[in-house]
Amino acid sequence: MTLDPVLARIDADLNQATARLFELLRIPSISTDPAYKAHCDAAADWLVADLQSIGFDATKRPTPGHPMVVGHTGGNGPHVLFYGHYDVQPVDPLELWDNDPFDPQIEDTPKGKVIRGRGTADDKGQLMTFVEACRAWKAVHGTLPANISMFFEGEEESGSPSLTPFMEENRAELTADIALISDTSLYDENTPSIMTQLRGLLGEGLTITGPNRDLHSGSYGGVAMNPARVLARIIASLHDDDGRITVPGFYDGVPELSNELAAAWDDLKFDHEKFLGEVGLSDPAGEKGRRPLEMIWSRPTCEVNGMWSGYTGDGFKTVLPSKASAKISFRLVGTQDPHKIRKAFRKMVEDMLPPDCTVSWSDHGASAASVMTTTHPAFAQARKALSDEWPNAAAFTGGGGSIPIAGHFKQILDMDTMLIGFGKDDDGLHSPNEKFDLSSFHKGIRSWARILHAMTS
Amino acid sequence: MTLDPVLARIDADLNQATARLFELLRIPSISTDPAYKAHCDAAADWLVADLQSIGFDATKRPTPGHPMVVGHTGGNGPHVLFYGHYDVQPVDPLELWDNDPFDPQIEDTPKGKVIRGRGTADDKGQLMTFVEACRAWKAVHGTLPANISMFFEGEEESGSPSLTPFMEENRAELTADIALISDTSLYDENTPSIMTQLRGLLGEGLTITGPNRDLHSGSYGGVAMNPARVLARIIASLHDDDGRITVPGFYDGVPELSNELAAAWDDLKFDHEKFLGEVGLSDPAGEKGRRPLEMIWSRPTCEVNGMWSGYTGDGFKTVLPSKASAKISFRLVGTQDPHKIRKAFRKMVEDMLPPDCTVSWSDHGASAASVMTTTHPAFAQARKALSDEWPNAAAFTGGGGSIPIAGHFKQILDMDTMLIGFGKDDDGLHSPNEKFDLSSFHKGIRSWARILHAMTS
Incomplete structure (x- = not known):
């Protein structure tokens, strides 16, 4: 199946694709706040309907938390599973937003058009790049070039409590040849990136009482x-004067950068002055003697x-706070090992408590770092396809x-994973006035169309 | 003029006195929060009307903040100025209150009846002990035993920004032979106290950005x-391991306790285990080597x-906060010297700021400690009158x-000041479920009647 008419269809359909994204962005699917539970459910329903309209057998799948959305096309070719999150x-x-975060707008800026609103870059706008690539492929060729499955969750921003139980219960259904995820950034505006290692x-x-x-x-x-x-004394003690973390055993399992990767990263000529300058900073504040990119x-x-205590209004x-x-x-x-570190951290805090103080704990999730197997052939195919776009x-x-x-x-x-995203450093993820460049959305859709083509031709 | 019929009148009028206090307590005169400005004004109006009903020429006096209330009776005898605050x-x-803080109730407790609600002990309930003593005196004898002035402010809980300008502009009107204040506590339930030194x-x-x-x-x-x-590092550095404060020059002007006062305080047999035990503590947490009372x-x-930063919901x-x-x-x-200490504290914080951080400041008031001249004859008169009650x-x-x-x-x-109050340590000042013992209110009114009698007979 040919690629060029698919790319042409994507270009012609951009306004409609943007309008569809806006429908999803208008749903305030804040997963961490129980007040928005019905909205998370509505976002899942919207995705089910949209996937069905492209021919996926999509369904909403209940969990003890927010629902999953799963859809399949079946068919020939490599089996890829695309993952995204709708929360x-x-x-x-709220007062720092220039507009309603859930009333998305296209704005003209000195750097080009941007889509402004909560979730534009993280992750609804990115999730829809893949969905739109599939839609265009289907519209042009009547079918998709591969056996594609979709898997969307609604708890990514709140620790994903239902994720691993769901994966374990649906192992066969969710296993594909490779997973694709679009929840990351371009290296810079001209340089796409495939992320091969992620922090846990x-x-x-x-709460100290x-x-x-x-x-x-x-x-x-x-x-x-x-x-x-x-509490201040405990927090102050977590780093030494060189910026190293003082939790006992914390650095067990922290590798030194390989010479090869160090050289490749140095080639990227990361401009930390610009990166920090954009957020009003100048000084790399981490461990002494480390590269900023490291x-x-x-x-x-x-x-x-x-962090909070006492009177904050x-x-x-003149209160002496209880907590x-x-x-x-x-x-x-x-x-x-996150579990070993949790234990060591809690023990360190408990050992620092003076008489008359107690501490209670909340567990907000624990995940180890990920390092990808870049020898899978899809990595080379995707790298070539991205380099063409x-x-x-x-x-x-x-x-x-x-x-x-x-x-x-x-x-x-x-299953190996390719992390290919189209965000930019100034997108304001998790911040007021989050945005996603319209060009990221457009070229992101085109990139996925090219990658699907490269993986199947 | 005789004292006994005044005391009898106070006993007979207690229910009505409590009802009057409730009217004042129901006005939510929170001075630090601009949303309650009209309520502060209403509390001042209520006091003006109440003082007028006892024969004071009371007026509400505007300031740039909340109004003052000033009233005089004129007449013979020593001139005393009574001060209280209605804010x-x-x-x-709010969720820690068992009842609406502004819907006061009389509650039966194992230790006796208490008046529950915000401001009961601090300071509306105490302020009214003096007003009610005057009312009883007036009802019995048709006149007051002294030349009495009243002076109430509405900004005591928010740094009193209008207080000293108002005093300077109304110096002659406010100057009396001695000032009386009821905003402190009994030493214990059986032992009244005249406070002769107060901390500033x-x-x-x-805000660090x-x-x-x-x-x-x-x-x-x-x-x-x-x-x-x-911020945590700055706060953690403010005390050394012995509990001493590290701001340069902080201890300039801090006197050692005189042998005489140390002995008198030791005679009080302060039970710090009980005092701390009532709030769930056991260990005196201040400077090493000091008496708990010290x-x-x-x-x-x-x-x-x-203290606050970042996400507190x-x-x-996973925000890295800006402020x-x-x-x-x-x-x-x-x-x-509070002004010298402010300067040294700000310099210390500014010197600790790492690159890329700035600090902005808010001034929330500065007052030096007070040490009274206990040789004024009123101190001996009041001590005798209190000992009778x-x-x-x-x-x-x-x-x-x-x-x-x-x-x-x-x-x-x-002008010298006598600080005579009827609160108790478990009143919960500034805390949820603040209360004032009904016996404190009742015996407080009787105490002031006795003190006025002792000062004028």
């Missing part, structure tokens, strides 16, 4: 333990994602974010 | 500065009253809280 991050602080993620919530109620800092200040001070792609981290309140809480996450690399040849890159599903595909389904 | 603390976390208060708000927007901790974690970590009454402190969000904020207060003693003799005590007005009375009006 999105919360939108707070360990999420922890903790001192007094059994909030106290007046005049009556009790000086004699009563303040849990906010205890800090993001291949070194583990410990970050405070949230306007004005002042202090934090949400802390670790990005993991190599063969670091974009100005520069595709690069094998690392990723700082965590897409635990790639690890699950390997561990549960023994 | 209250915020009520969050310096309130600071700070790193990246110019919230970032994805996958894309940026490891290379971008996290301001929550910076930690509260005569040592300076630094406390975190609020349900679930988890981290805290509200920090210092309790001051002796001749510590309560089982034990009245004690001269210290106070951990900050009532800056006592310092202002001395500095601006050259």
Whole structure:
């Protein structure tokens, strides 16, 4: 089957493709907040209907959390499974958005047209690049070039509690020759990327309790333990002066970068001054003596994602708080064991507690890092196809974010994954005013059409 | 004029006095939150009307913030100025209250009847003890035994920004022979107290900014500065391992306790295990080597009253926050200079900032400690009158809280102050389920009637 008419169809259909994406973006499918449960369900229904319209036998599949969407075409050729997620991050602080996050708009910017709204880049806009490539292929040739399965989840932004049980229960149905995922970024605007290593993620919530109620800092200040001070001291102790993480055993399984990969990454000439400059920073703040790209792609981290205690409103309140809480996450690399690190972290915190303080914990997910097998032939085929669509040849890159599903595909389904995404660094993932470039959407659809062609011709 | 019929009248009128107090308690006069501005105004109006009903020429006096209430009776005898505040603390976390904080109730408890609601002890219930004593005196004798002025403010819980300008503009009108304040506690349920030293208060708000927007901790974690970590490190550094505060020059002007006062306080046999045990604590957490009572009454402190950064809602969000904020207060003693300490604290924080971080500040008030001149004859008169009302003799005590007005009375009006209050340690000031014992209210009114009698007979 020929590629050129498919590409032409994609170009001609772009406005309609954008309109379809807007329908999905308007559904506020925030998975972490129970108030949006019905909206997550509605997003799944929308995807089922859309896949059915292209000929997939798509169904909504219940889980204890938000539903999965699974669809198949059957047919000849290699069997590929495309994965995406229809849930999105919360939108707070809402006042920092210039427009309603769930009323997407096309905006003209100095760098070109962008699609603005929550979920545009992460991940609805990217998910739809693959769906639209299939639609165009079907419209032109009446059939798809491969045996394609779709697998969408609605809990990616909230720890994916239902994902591995569902994969284990549906192992045969979900296993294909290779998995494809579009939830990552271009290396730069001219250089597509196939991500070959991703960091894992360990999420922890903790609350330290001192007094059994909030106290007046005049009556009790000086004699009563303040849990906010205890929490600050614990957080401050998590890094040493060289930026290394102090949890015992944390660096077990952290590999040094190979000379080959170090050289390839140096060739990318990563401009950390520009990367940091765009967010108002200048100084690489990670471990001393590491390349900035290493800090993001291949070194583990410990970050405070949230922290709160006492009075946080306007004005002042001289309270000595009863509780202090934090949400802390670790990005993991190599063969670091998230469960071992969770245990060591909790023990370290518990050992630091002064008399009269207790700690309670919340488990916010644990996934190891993923390292892909780049010798699978699909990697070379996709690299060639991407290089045909974009100005520069595709690069094998690392990723700082965590897409635990790639690890699950390997561990549960023994399936390799290609991570090919079209986002940009300034998309504002998880932030106010998230966007996805219209050109990313358009060329993303074209890229998948080319990759499907390369894998089957 | 005789005292006994006044005391009898107070006993007979207790239900009506409580009903009047409830009217005032039902007005949610939270001064720190602009949303309650009209309610603060309504509380001032209520007091003006109530004072007028007892014969005061009371008026509401505008300020740039919440209004003052001032009223005079004129007449012979010593001139006393009674001060109180009609504003209250915020009520969050609201879910920890058993009842509406602004729907006061009389509750039976194992320790006796209590008045439950925001402001019952701090300070509406205490303020009304003096007003009710005047009302009873007027009802029995048709006149008051002294030349009495009333002075109520509505910004005590929000840093009193209008207070000193108002005092300076109305110096002659507000100057009396002595000031009386009821905003403190009994030493214990049987022992009334006249507080002769109070800690000062310096309130600071700070926000540390790193990246110019919230970032994805996958894309940026490891290379971008996290301001929550910076704030934690700053807060953790404010105390050394012995519990001493590390701000340079902080201890300038902190006196050692005199042998005389140390002995008098030791005589009080302060039961710190019981005091801390009631709030779920056991270990005096202040400077090593200090008496627990010293930690509260005569040592300076630094406390975190609020702290927040990043995502604090349900679930988890892998944000690398742009900002981290805290509200920090210092309790001051002796001749510590709040302005000098503010400057040293800000410099210390600014010196600790890593590259790419900035800090912005909010000034939440600054007052020095107060030490009273206990040789004024009113102190002996009041001590005798209180000892007649309560089982034990009245004690001269210290106070951990900050009532800056006592310092202002001395500095601006050259007037001594007697701090005589009827609260208890378990009143829950600034906390959910604040209460004031009905016996404190009743015996408080009787105590003021006795003190007015002792000062004028």
